[in-house]
Every structure is written in structure tokens, then in C-alpha cells.
Amino acid sequence: MYSGDMDLWIAFTLLAVVMQSLRTAGQKQIAKKLSVEATTLVRFVFGLPFAVLYSFVVGQSSLDSEPQFSPTFFLAGGLAGVAQIGATLCLVKALTIRNFAVGTALAKTEAILTAVLGTLFFSATLSALGYLSVVVGVAGLLVASNWQLNWKDLLHNESIKYGFGAGLGFALASLWIRDASLSLNAYPVYSASLVLVYMVFLQSCLCLVQVLRQNPSQLRLILNNSLASTFIGFTSVAGSVGWFTAMSLQEAALVKTLGQIEFVVTLLITYLYFGEKINAREYIGIMLVCASIFLLLWST
Numbered sequence: 001m002y003s004g005d006m007d008l009w010i011a012f013t014l015l016a017v018v019m020q021s022l023r024t025a026g027q028k029q030i031a032k033k034l035s036v037e038a039t040t041l042v043r044f045v046f047g048l049p050f051a052v053l054y055s056f057v058v059g060q061s062s063l064d065s066e067p068q069f070s071p072t073f074f075l076a077g078g079l080a081g082v083a084q085i086g087a088t089l090c091l092v093k094a095l096t097i098r099n100f101a102v103g104t105a106l107a108k109t110e111a112i113l114t115a116v117l118g119t120l121f122f123s124a125t126l127s128a129l130g131y132l133s134v135v136v137g138v139a140g141l142l143v144a145s146n147w148q149l150n151w152k153d154l155l156h157n158e159s160i161k162y163g164f165g166a167g168l169g170f171a172l173a174s175l176w177i178r179d180a181s182l183s184l185n186a187y188p189v190y191s192a193s194l195v196l197v198y199m200v201f202l203q204s205c206l207c208l209v210q211v212l213r214q215n216p217s218q219l220r221l222i223l224n225n226s227l228a229s230t231f232i233g234f235t236s237v238a239g240s241v242g243w244f245t246a247m248s249l250q251e252a253a254l255v256k257t258l259g260q261i262e263f264v265v266t267l268l269i270t271y272l273y274f275g276e277k278i279n280a281r282e283y284i285g286i287m288l289v290c291a292s293i294f295l296l297l298w299s300t
Contacts, residue, residue: 087169144285
């Protein structure tokens, strides 16, 4: 219905990549002062006003596009919100375990898990080139991560469970976000904003209950760092706007594959700004990721 907007998914994905990088940098700084739960809460609570404002502005320019709320919207959006929180906790847990390289590498398989799950359970079929682009992109990330896996890891390494859990959670969240947005049968940019408001509100409530239950004193620390918290909230919502809108316009697996360009940008910044060398393995990873993006754009 909105074929004229299909090229927008690329721009929104690139917006998401940039905003996600800024949000991560902000979270790394504030995490030195707050607990993991409080840091997660900041992302949602301080992002909620921006999400509501964005949805209101978009809605004013989409008055001829009346959303059709249904049980699918509330169920899929709710499941996406819970899956996203669970995936984040799994990823954080993987980072705290010794020898976590395998776990974090598995978390990067999100794109291929999205493709597989989308095909099996969400009727999200891709072209042959689309599937190939996903596989090549994930391979590039794993090569650059120096991913090594043996039978001992499979049997005893807990980071595998958490890493796979993170990739699976993010993949399911992406697919449910797309389902929730499409169920509204409205202009994609507007429907994505409504999914965002619903999810951020739900996640704010869940995380607030968790912080109040575990360590209420963290709320005062959050207020003492309100400026940094506002920055994280804004960049988080801006990144989510990018992801949600792109996945409303295009299959989630392809959006996540294009989003892997963040890895290439990070390595180039490391080389150009910090003066650190890129080794041969990382060069191969960059070439594979770039090849996957070329295949992706060709397939669409």
C-alpha cells in the first residue's frame, strides 16, 4: 500500500545504527554509577516522553491514516517488549561470564535467527539473495570476532546459553515488532511510532517494578544523573524509531543485516580516530559484511 516509502527503510536503519552507537556510549558511562537494572530503566523511562511526542507529531501529519487496534497489536507488542528486556539481560549476563567471546558471538547471529524464525513462524519469506546476504553478514561478524567453538564449550560454557538467548530474544522482538506494526494497517511511520510508545511504556513499568523491588535507592542516583539519563533516553528512542520504522517497511531479517554496518563503522573509527591497527581477520570480516550489504541492496 505504501510502496513509495519502501526506500525509507535504508535511511531509518542507518539512523538506528548511529543512535544505537551513541546510546551505548552513554550507557557505558552511566553504568559506572548505576546498577544494571537502573541503567536499563533509564533507557525506557527517560525515553517515554520523547516517544510520546514523536508519535503525536507523526500522528498529526497522518490524520488520514486511522490505526486499527486489535488483540494482535497488544499481544505482539507486549511479547516484543518482554523479549527485548530478556535479550538485554542475557547479553549483559554473557558479558559478565569468563571467556564470554563465544556467547557474544552467538548474540550476533540475531540476523540469521530472525530470517529462520521469520520463515518458519511469521510467513516472512526472503529471496535467495536475501537469505545469502544474511548468512554472509553473520559469517563476517563471527570471523571478525575470532569465534572458536569446541565440544567442551557446547557442554560446559554457560555464555553459549546466554549468548544464544540474547540473539533469540532480539530476533523474536524484531519479528513481533513488525507484526504489531503491520496489524494496525496504518501508514508505516505512524504505526511504528504507536508500537514504540506501547512498548516503551510497558518496559518502563516492568523495569521500574524490578528496581523498586531490588534497590529503590537507585532512583535517587538516577535523578542525580538526569542530564546523562535524558541523553540516553533520547538516543534510545531515536534508535528505536529507526529500527521500528525500518521493520515496518521491510522484512526484519534484511533490516538487521543492513544494521551490521555498525560493525564496519566501529572498526574504521578505531583505526582512523584511535590509531589502532585492524588485523587480517578483521579485514576479512569487513569485506564479508560489505559483501552482505551489497547482496542485500541488490536483492531489494
